[in-house]
Amino acid sequence: MTLIWAALAAAVGVPIAAAAMSPLLAWRGPVYILAGFAGIVALGLVLVQPLLIGGYLPPLSAYRGRRAHHWIGGALLVAVVVHVVGLWFTSPPDMIDALTFSSPTPFSPFGVIAMWAIFAVALLAALRRRLGLRLRTWRIAHIPLAIVIVIGSVVHCLLIEGTMETVSKAALCAIVLAAALKVMADLWVRRKPRPLAGESSSRQ
Template sequence: MVIGVPVALAATSEQLAWRGPVYILAGFAGIIALGLVLVQPLLIGGVLPGLSAYRSRRVHHWIGGALILAVVIHVAGLWFTSPPDMIDALTFSSPTPFSPFGVIAMWAIFAVALLASMRRRLGLRLRTWRAVHIPLAIVIVIGAVVHCLLIEGTMETVSKAVLCAAVLAAAVKVMVDLWRKRMVRSENLARQ
């Protein structure tokens, strides 16, 4: 519902009448990407019902791949429709205030994906992985939310704000829960 309503309302936007199919596809890929950013912490936090911890992690990996695909479609579609605008965005010289936030979030997503794919080869232990992944996840969430909120496009304002608030709330909840679990674990080890 939190993801479907903004997508459905964007599909009814009058602004779509002046856009080509590639631009529309790129825009909807961006909306889907934000929805996937919402799902990721819910999976790791074990919030979604009916999934074991193992299955949640496996789905988290697959959703991560879908997120990368959505971002690539978003950026490639925008590049196809306006290469000069994308060059400005990627070189941080765009006059639009939303561009740097999207670019930073994109690079953080790619960094997480690269590290995740090389985690075993690099011998990253879980503690080290979390120390790298959590700050990058924070950058992804904040960058994606600010990027989305600053864009005045096909997304309806209220549903966009609700989706962005849900992304932030999910990320904060899961990070606080993980921190609490770590604190309890540390206290239990100290007592032993």
């Protein structure tokens, strides 16, 4: 149990520490630095989310894991808002280009798509009870959006050449993808219908 939490802390903490030592920070203002680190924290939270749903973070029970998933989702939303608003204050024209998908930087559209997917999940979660969404319907909507969030966030991060150190950044992105794939595979196996004992014996 301790090893799992230590590995998670290292996967998220090492890239943050490496970015904090980047010489590029000397030419950045405090708002830009805050926005940049909010983006790194957001990627770390994207890693935590599938681990909570998959039950890979003991000693949290399934119920507490789902509750924590909701709260971490809210923290992810806040981190993304801080990231976007901070970048808006530092350079509004660049953010307008990014939000309108007219930015020349290749990483911008992936980040914007992931952002809108996060907003969509947050909105659905807030309105889930009011809309009367059943668990199956919720998963049908949530899982594709989660895939978009993971892929968009990882590609967005990998394409940026900024304060994040290359090796630790790549390692974090790889772990995020691996965690998401692991959870998707486990959920698929759990939901796969098992043949009845009579059916399996009759086929032999």
